[in-house]
Amino acid sequence: MPSTGITFEERAELARALTDALNPLAAAIRSRESGVPEARMWEADPVEVTLSVLAAWKVVDTEVKRLTEIAAGTAGSYGASYEQMGAVWGITRQGARKKWPDAVPRPTATAAQAGSVLALFGGTAELVRDSRSGGWAWTAEGADGTRGAPEDHTWYATKEEAAAHAGAFLREHAADPS
Template structure:
């Protein structure tokens, strides 16, 4: 069952309120920009124009939700989610998920992976000799990593050079933490 179908009436009401609280100022701003009228006079206009302003604001919101949804699907895919898993979460088939987000799951030899998070990008690579994972990243603020971080977690004698990790998930978690630390302030 898709998550939206499992909302309780109270959760749906809270979500509706949050969305409408977000939408109203956006509709007012968009309408003011389009008409040149001061914001305080916008809702005194013809009801059709006011209703169309709200519809236009929903369109902007819909576009942004679609963009953020595609990013979320890509992030899930970069961490190893399959189209079947992504589709099940969205309430569609594997084929539907592949069609909706064609670049969400990247086929690789298992030796690399990239993802975007917090406005930055990270790349994961697997050392063919050791089988361990490394990461490199560029944060939204322009900082690059890997950070000169702690010693390898499972080897106290290891050098304090850029870390490598036993699993792709560990490397991705550390890269994600770096990207979060180097996100632009909102």
């Protein structure tokens, strides 16, 4: 991706555009705080005027941060990685993940909980999750052709526990090495 640096001329134009957009906001803030009409904002005490301008920049800063989060989320929804977003923002992948923690979609719970297939000792086992209990079970076919599943329809607390039992079954029913 090309550098996002801007030229001096682009920076000057951006500053003019932002200041033009900021002035009405600063005048409205000053008018609300002081009761002075917006048209007379610049006639007030210079400290009060500049504080109104500073307050307006704070509003702009907050809005830019909000819009930046939206832009990061949009980029993530289209497949951008935290590494790519960090590179554009001039920070690390970890910095981008910390700055926009929800920008890159994580695998859905359904995908994370979906079953999987183990291929061990020449056989295969499928791990399945019970949607009602949340427990895990397995069905397998060993290399020797023996089919198996947990006895008494046992459900295991974790996917890893079910995988361990399935692996033990597959080891017992490995193909005869002779």
